[in-house]
Amino acid sequence: MNQGFSSRLTAAIKSKRTAACIGLDPRREALPPAFAGAASLEIKELAAVFARFCCDVIDVVAPLVPIVKPQLACFEALGLHGMTALAEVISHAREKQLVVLADGKRGDIGSTAEAYADGWLAGPWAADALTVNPYLGLDSIEPFVKTAHERGAGIFILVKTSNPGSRDFQDLASGERTIYEHVAAGVEQLAARTAGGATYGAVGAVVGATWPRQLDAMRAAMPHAWILVPGFGKQGGRAADVRGAFHDDGLGAIVVSARDVIFAHARPEMNDGLADTQWQTAVDRACRDMIDRLAADTPAGRLAE
Amino acid sequence: MNQGFSSRLTAAIKSKRTAACIGLDPRREALPPAFAGAASLEIKELAAVFARFCCDVIDVVAPLVPIVKPQLACFEALGLHGMTALAEVISHAREKQLVVLADGKRGDIGSTAEAYADGWLAGPWAADALTVNPYLGLDSIEPFVKTAHERGAGIFILVKTSNPGSRDFQDLASGERTIYEHVAAGVEQLAARTAGGATYGAVGAVVGATWPRQLDAMRAAMPHAWILVPGFGKQGGRAADVRGAFHDDGLGAIVVSARDVIFAHARPEMNDGLADTQWQTAVDRACRDMIDRLAADTPAGRLAE
Numbered sequence: 001m002n003q004g005f006s007s008r009l010t011a012a013i014k015s016k017r018t019a020a021c022i023g024l025d026p027r028r029e030a031l032p033p034a035f036a037g038a039a040s041l042e043i044k045e046l047a048a049v050f051a052r053f054c055c056d057v058i059d060v061v062a063p064l065v066p067i068v069k070p071q072l073a074c075f076e077a078l079g080l081h082g083m084t085a086l087a088e089v090i091s092h093a094r095e096k097q098l099v100v101l102a103d104g105k106r107g108d109i110g111s112t113a114e115a116y117a118d119g120w121l122a123g124p125w126a127a128d129a130l131t132v133n134p135y136l137g138l139d140s141i142e143p144f145v146k147t148a149h150e151r152g153a154g155i156f157i158l159v160k161t162s163n164p165g166s167r168d169f170q171d172l173a174s175g176e177r178t179i180y181e182h183v184a185a186g187v188e189q190l191a192a193r194t195a196g197g198a199t200y201g202a203v204g205a206v207v208g209a210t211w212p213r214q215l216d217a218m219r220a221a222m223p224h225a226w227i228l229v230p231g232f233g234k235q236g237g238r239a240a241d242v243r244g245a246f247h248d249d250g251l252g253a254i255v256v257s258a259r260d261v262i263f264a265h266a267r268p269e270m271n272d273g274l275a276d277t278q279w280q281t282a283v284d285r286a287c288r289d290m291i292d293r294l295a296a297d298t299p300a301g302r303l304a305e
Numbered sequence: 306m307n308q309g310f311s312s313r314l315t316a317a318i319k320s321k322r323t324a325a326c327i328g329l330d331p332r333r334e335a336l337p338p339a340f341a342g343a344a345s346l347e348i349k350e351l352a353a354v355f356a357r358f359c360c361d362v363i364d365v366v367a368p369l370v371p372i373v374k375p376q377l378a379c380f381e382a383l384g385l386h387g388m389t390a391l392a393e394v395i396s397h398a399r400e401k402q403l404v405v406l407a408d409g410k411r412g413d414i415g416s417t418a419e420a421y422a423d424g425w426l427a428g429p430w431a432a433d434a435l436t437v438n439p440y441l442g443l444d445s446i447e448p449f450v451k452t453a454h455e456r457g458a459g460i461f462i463l464v465k466t467s468n469p470g471s472r473d474f475q476d477l478a479s480g481e482r483t484i485y486e487h488v489a490a491g492v493e494q495l496a497a498r499t500a501g502g503a504t505y506g507a508v509g510a511v512v513g514a515t516w517p518r519q520l521d522a523m524r525a526a527m528p529h530a531w532i533l534v535p536g537f538g539k540q541g542g543r544a545a546d547v548r549g550a551f552h553d554d555g556l557g558a559i560v561v562s563a564r565d566v567i568f569a570h571a572r573p574e575m576n577d578g579l580a581d582t583q584w585q586t587a588v589d590r591a592c593r594d595m596i597d598r599l600a601a602d603t604p605a606g607r608l609a610e
Contacts, residue, residue, distance in 0.1 A: 027416070043429060073413055073420035079429025083388045107438060108378055108410055109468040111332070115378035124348060124384025133412060135440040135463060137470025158440055163414040165442025168491070169484060174477035179484060182474060 005129060005154035006200040012066030012099050017303045018291045022061045023258025024089060025071040026050040032265040032279035047081035054089040057262050060283045062096035069256055072104040090126060099128045107133035109140050117147035129154035131206060134183045148202045149194045155203055159184050162208025162231030184221045191224035200226055209242045216244035227253045233260030239297035250302030255294055261286045310459035311505040317371030317404050322608045323596045327366045328563025329394060330376040331355040337570040337584035352386035359394040362567050365588045367401035374561055377409040395431060405432045412438035414445050422452035434459035436511060439488045453507045454499045460508055464489050467513025467536030489526045496529035505531050514547050521549035532558045538565030544602035555607030560599055566591040
């Protein structure tokens with residue numbers, strides 16, 4: 001077995017002294033003016049632009065953060081060309097020693113789940129971790145757990161997502177618990193089982209930054225699970241809101257910002273005094289701003305001491 | 306707007322006089338002996354074999370069935386080469402006038418869901434329909450519905466999946482209903498909304514063949530939804546078990562068989578008297594056998610009258 005996912009993640013977080021994760025969600029309409037012309041490109045050329053943009057972002061954030069999260073949908077939307085760009089982006093992130101979390105929210109049964117796990121965690125896509133959807137049940141998650149555990153990779157299971165519609169099914173009450181609390185109980189079991197006596201296992205959870213109260217409860221309910229917290233920034237979550245996802249030592253959570261950082265050229269306070277060609281400086285500023293805010297308002301400040 | 310998905314599907318089913326759908330789930334270890342050597346191939350060569358195998362299967366089943374369902378995981382497992390093979394398989398199926406249902410069980414929020422919908426239903430992958438996971442809630446499904454409705458495509462939302470673990474979360478009771486019944490209520494609303502006065506809308510449901518009793522109830526609960534029924538054959542579902550998914554006129558359901566048909570060379574009763582090179586004859590026999598059984602034991606028999 002390789003070194004465990006949790007050990008590698010912990011080392012990366014301690015080395016960078018932050019739990020900030022940059023989401024790589026390239027969007028045609030949001031690219032910096034330096035990529036002018038993207039609006040009219042065919043998808044083959046657009047995919048090449050996505051790859052260059054994401055690799056340029058990676059060059060800026062790689063010295064600052066431990067982990068990046070490519071959003072598979074953004075690349076899949078461009079077909080084969082997009083998948084080629086994705087492979088390039090993952091490869092570049094790995095060269096820069098970043099942990100790579102493929103955000104695909106995959107889920108299926110039996111040998112089909114095995115195929116997803118093989119592809120993303122043990123095979124050609126070579127990600128370090130994958131987000132997984134729990135709707136199909138625990139037996140659908142097992143093949144991901146097995147492959148992750150064997151390959152020193154990780155999975156993050158959707159528990160309580162950041163969107164308002166997460167109330168529709170995740171918040172329904174069954175017995176004493178909501179559905180997402182039932183899922184969290186399953187995550188904790190898998191996390192504890194794969195921790196093998198260590199603090200964290202190969203199985204983590206996704207809980208949105210938009211639900212501060214639930215983050216507190218979820219931290220308590222899943223002591224062996226890393227919690228991935230999307231929705232920081234644009235979706236409304238603030239640093240103080242994600243405090244509950246951390247353990248007191250500053251570990252246990254990974255906080256994601258995507259658009260606020262990668263499209264920081266569009267934020268006047270980050271873009272101040274910069275030319276169009278200096279969009280990477282805006283990314284650098286926004287990334288450092290996020291890290292500072294996490295350090296100021298959450299236990300992640302311990303990491304910077 | 307293009308001709309609606311439901312109209313095209315109905316026409317295809319009436320033309321072939323069956324609601325059988327063949328699942329395209331290529332597996333290295335299950336390929337016919339005619340593809341000897343697959344066990345030791347590198348993934349690039351294996352992906353090319355997958356493409357050839359699936360296209361050969363399509364050539365056999367295209368005159369017999371209205372729809373095929375490529376399993377995205379099997380192709381993703383082979384990285385970029387696998388995705389290239391998938392594109393080739395989809396393209397070949399379309400040339401053969403088959404309806405193509407991409408089985409990806411995708412799901413995400415907002416603009417990310419839009420990206421998946423763009424890629425699979427409106428863009429480069431050019432599928433006619435996509436399976437969608439409802440865990441993230443109704444607002445996560447809306448972008449798929451919108452794109453499907455606008456583009457004359459369809460989506461099939463997971464309701465009650467065929468695996469035993471579907472009990473873990475889908476069967477939990479909340480109020481008077483299980484979670485999958487709550488999801489089904491959402492599906493019916495979306496199906497009715499997109500039907501525009503016709504019988505079926507652009508939104509269907511997935512209910513496993515392994516749950517005959519629930520199929521009856523789900524047919525009644527979602528009168529405007531096509532029901533996709535996987536798990537026929539290998540997973541234990543029999544023709545009589547899927548009866549409940551159909552309306553009395555023989556429409557309303559699509560029944561999937563994958564391994565039992567595409568790997569029919571491994572079934573002695575289908576392979577009788579055949580040489581290794583004649584594996585397509587076994588596929589033909591198994592496909593016709595499935596169609597005959599559906600016609601004999603379900604309302605789909607009406608289609609053959």
